[in-house]
Amino acid sequence: MTTQRVVQTRDGIDVSSLDERQFKCLTLPNALHVLVVSDPGTETASAAMDVRVGFHSDPDDIPGLAHFCEHMLFLGTAKYPDENSYSVFLNAHGGSSNAFTSGRDTNFYFDVGAAHLHEALDRFAQFFIAPLFTASATEREMNAVDSESTNYLQDDSWRINQLERGLGNHQHPYHKFGVGNKKTLSVTPVEKGIDTSRH
Numbered sequence: 662m663t664t665q666r667v668v669q670t671r672d673g674i675d676v677s678s679l680d681e682r683q684f685k686c687l688t689l690p691n692a693l694h695v696l697v698v699s700d701p702g703t704e705t706a707s708a709a710m711d712v713r714v715g716f717h718s719d720p721d722d723i724p725g726l727a728h729f730c731e732h733m734l735f736l737g738t739a740k741y742p743d744e745n746s747y748s749v750f751l752n753a754h755g756g757s758s759n760a761f762t763s764g765r766d767t768n769f770y771f772d773v774g775a776a777h778l779h780e781a782l783d784r785f786a787q788f789f790i791a792p793l794f795t796a797s798a799t800e801r802e803m804n805a806v807d808s809e810s811t812n813y814l815q816d817d818s819w820r821i822n823q824l825e826r827g828l829g830n831h832q833h834p835y836h837k838f839g840v841g842n843k844k845t846l847s848v849t850p851v852e853k854g855i856d857t858s859r860h
Contacts, residue, residue, distance in 0.1 A: 674696070681700075684699075685697045705756075708785060709768060710768070710789065712766065712769075712789075715763045715839070716837055716839030717764040719841075722849070722850065724838040724841055725810075725840055728767075728841050729802065731761070731762045733802055736793065736795070737798065738787035738791050739791035740790075746784070750781065751781065754776075754777040756771055756772050756774065807846075810841065813840060
């Protein structure tokens with residue numbers, strides 16, 4: 662029995678030969694690499710942005726900073742200052758969003774009714790152009806991150822992962838505490854005289 666190859670290359674991208682969507686790779690003037698997948702028949706559109714900064718890049722004195730910044734980007738921009746503007750827009754148009762922070766990357770993604778993709782992309786892009794980081798949102802999100810960290814303490818797989826990190830090479834960024842909590846993001850920096858707004 663022979664196996665036929667069911668992968669073909671379109672614009673330098675390996676895809677299934679059964680996939681009828683169009684694929685294109687672009688590099689924008691700002692050096693951002695973009696993969697566009699076009700399917701005119703779909704009712705839902707989506708986008709993602711992967712930023713090559715994760716908790717491995719956190720300053721040693723502020724564990725969890727990348728994760729905290731992930732949270733903050735959702736809470737208002739210069740163009741759309743209302744903290745709930747993004748989620749309200751997506752919800753009103755059948756969409757949703759989320760994000761995650763790993764060691765090397767932070768990934769933001771959303772989906773929305775296809776007819777509203779253009780405005781959703783504009784709102785999404787503003788996260789990376791002019792986020793607000795207001796004082797009131799900062800305090801609330803520190804509490805949200807702290808709550809997330811506390812919830813993880815009940816998760817056996819997370820605790821095993823933290824044990825593995827703690828036993829690892831402390832000279833390698835893998836050992837870092839990536840989630841952060843109120844102590845690492847607020848209390849300790851204040852005690853050490855660190856201005857977290859400069860990071």
